[in-house]
Amino acid sequence: MINGKSTSFEERDALDGRSSFVTSEPRTESSAIMAPPEGRTSLDLRPKGAVPGDKPVLLMVDDDEEIRAQLRWALVSSYTVLQASDRSTAIKLFQAHRPGVVLLDLGLPPHPGTPEEGLAALTQILDLECRTKVVIVSGQSERAVALRAVGAGAYDFLCKPVGLDELKARLARCFHVASLERDYRDLQRRLSVDGFAGMVGNSPPMQALFASIRKVATTEAPVLILGESGTGKEIAARAIHQHGTRRAGPFVAINCSAIPESLLESELFGHEKGAFTGAQSQRKGRIEQADGGTLFLDEIGEVPLPVQVKLLRFLQEQTIERVGGKGEIRVDTRVLAATHVDLEKGMREGTFREDFFYRLAVVRLVLAPLRARDGDLRLIAQSFLHRFSAENGRSGLTFGQDALRAILRHPWPGNVRELQNRVRRAVIMGEGPRLSAEDLELEAGGEGTVLTLKEAREDLERNLIRDALKRHGGRIAMAASELGVSRPSLYDLMGKLGLDREALKG
Ligand SMILES: Nc1ncnc2c1ncn2[C@@H]1O[C@H](COP(=O)(O)OP(=O)(O)OP(=O)(O)O)[C@@H](O)[C@H]1O
Numbered sequence: 001m002i003n004g005k006s007t008s009f010e011e012r013d014a015l016d017g018r019s020s021f022v023t024s025e026p027r028t029e030s031s032a033i034m035a036p037p038e039g040r041t042s043l044d045l046r047p048k049g050a051v052p053g054d055k056p057v058l059l060m061v062d063d064d065e066e067i068r069a070q071l072r073w074a075l076v077s078s079y080t081v082l083q084a085s086d087r088s089t090a091i092k093l094f095q096a097h098r099p100g101v102v103l104l105d106l107g108l109p110p111h112p113g114t115p116e117e118g119l120a121a122l123t124q125i126l127d128l129e130c131r132t133k134v135v136i137v138s139g140q141s142e143r144a145v146a147l148r149a150v151g152a153g154a155y156d157f158l159c160k161p162v163g164l165d166e167l168k169a170r171l172a173r174c175f176h177v178a179s180l181e182r183d184y185r186d187l188q189r190r191l192s193v194d195g196f197a198g199m200v201g202n203s204p205p206m207q208a209l210f211a212s213i214r215k216v217a218t219t220e221a222p223v224l225i226l227g228e229s230g231t232g233k234e235i236a237a238r239a240i241h242q243h244g245t246r247r248a249g250p251f252v253a254i255n256c257s258a259i260p261e262s263l264l265e266s267e268l269f270g271h272e273k274g275a276f277t278g279a280q281s282q283r284k285g286r287i288e289q290a291d292g293g294t295l296f297l298d299e300i301g302e303v304p305l306p307v308q309v310k311l312l313r314f315l316q317e318q319t320i321e322r323v324g325g326k327g328e329i330r331v332d333t334r335v336l337a338a339t340h341v342d343l344e345k346g347m348r349e350g351t352f353r354e355d356f357f358y359r360l361a362v363v364r365l366v367l368a369p370l371r372a373r374d375g376d377l378r379l380i381a382q383s384f385l386h387r388f389s390a391e392n393g394r395s396g397l398t399f400g401q402d403a404l405r406a407i408l409r410h411p412w413p414g415n416v417r418e419l420q421n422r423v424r425r426a427v428i429m430g431e432g433p434r435l436s437a438e439d440l441e442l443e444a445g446g447e448g449t450v451l452t453l454k455e456a457r458e459d460l461e462r463n464l465i466r467d468a469l470k471r472h473g474g475r476i477a478m479a480a481s482e483l484g485v486s487r488p489s490l491y492d493l494m495g496k497l498g499l500d501r502e503a504l505k506g
């Protein structure tokens with residue numbers, strides 16, 4: 001284990017940036033493999049804010065001066081190595097330089113014989129930047145503690161004595177994964193901004209949905225959108241409108257369950273003056289208002305049978321008659337409809353007409369519940385946090401580790417709407433710079449969080465592998481090389497994570 005000696009060493013220099021920017025060391029045989037391969041220009045391994053030409057920044061936290069000196073010698077040709085021998089220096093350096101990877105010894109002063117200081121440093125670092133890759137360096141006898149650290153969010157661990165080649169390979173992988181994550185986030189940002197009316201998502205069901213939206217947007221066919229409450233049926237309808245040829249026309253939405261039965265017909269079809277008591281003037285209905293654009297019939301399952309008949313006629317003929325009207329009016333309105341109820345059951349029970357159903361459901365889109373969108377939870381939560389914190393003048397808010405864990409654990413019965421409401425409330429009510437599980441009014445979760453972290457890591461790995469395979473048209477060898485793993489390992493991982501190579505070729 002580490003000796004208890006605390007030194008002032010180079011922290012001061014590192015803090016003002018002098019000793020940490022050494023570039024003159026000769027490149028050793030094995031360190032040469034650390035340089036990012038030629039031609040991999042899309043993968044920028046430099047830290048955020050680095051000057052072009054700078055090396056990735058690595059923070060090494062160890063109270064053993066000799067070990068630090070040795071490792072620094074071995075790594076300095078590939079990285080800008082910052083060094084700290086205790087927790088407070090490590091945190092100061094971390095805040096000043098935001099290294100992407102931290103090599104952390106757990107036995108630090110003033111209690112070098114126990115792992116507590118190291119574990120505290122780990123938590124602080126992850127709270128400052130949860131994406132940091134922290135690699136724990138521990139003695140053989142501390143394996144259990146190192147595993148505990150992985151449970152608390154560390155990325156990897158190494159047992160002493162550390163072989164230099166192994167260390168270098170692992171560090172290269174950490175930086176590589178960090179850069180892939182950055183690419184992935186950039187891509188997501190672009191997708192969600194340019195994409196589908198603000199719909200965020202990269203999971204297979206959402207990718208399939210986006211592809212379907214692109215296809216149906218350019219047709220005139222009615223579309224029936226199905227899905228649990230809060231899954232995004234209305235936003236999907238808006239996306240279809242915005243991506244179609246009618247985008248310059250109006251998008252008119254009507255919630256059929258919110259309008260009393262007696263008023264629904266005139267609301268949809270309009271009425272002539274004097275058509276019924278209270279009809280003091282002529283009024284265009286929603287179908288006419290949507291002429292040249294799209295009508296979105298929300299909660300279509302609540303439409304009473306007589307109105308279903310009239311709507312069916314409109315769908316067949318593209319003509320309507322106002323209530324109390326004398327003639328037919330031709331309209332050019334595309335219809336999209338949505339419901340969270342089971343229309344097939346309605347048909348069996350006689351509350352929903354079969355002919356109307358088949359007219360409406362020329363194309364059916366089904367929105368997956370949030371819990372079935374592998375990997376999207378964090379993405380959507382972060383995008384809401386970004387949006388609401390900016391709207392509320394609280395930019396820079398982040399989720400604490402406990403909040404992220406709680407988000408991954410919660411079953412989200414209210415789907416995206418529930419997530420949106422919880423994040424919005426937390427941004428308004430939460431007090432610190434980091435939102436907690438409590439701010440989200442979610443269970444914080446206790447010791448049993450290791451499984452969830454494992455799931456979170458698997459989610460991330462799945463996304464990274466999926467993206468790499470897509471980039472390389474499903475070619476395993478190229479994706480494996482980019483991800484820094486061997487081909488057999490990539491096959492194993494794909495099997496474990498349930499990824500299908502054929503489906504990822506496009
Ligand atoms: N993929 C997504 N990305 C970002 N925001 C989303 C996404 N899906 C839904 N939302 C947001 O979540 C909220 C609920 O979505 P929407 O109203 O479309 O759901 P819904 O299925 O129509 O719900 P309900 O059945 O309750 O009417 C909206 O504010 C919407 O903007």
Ligand SMILES: [Mg+2]
Nearest residue numbers: 233234298338
């Ligand atoms: Mg809705």
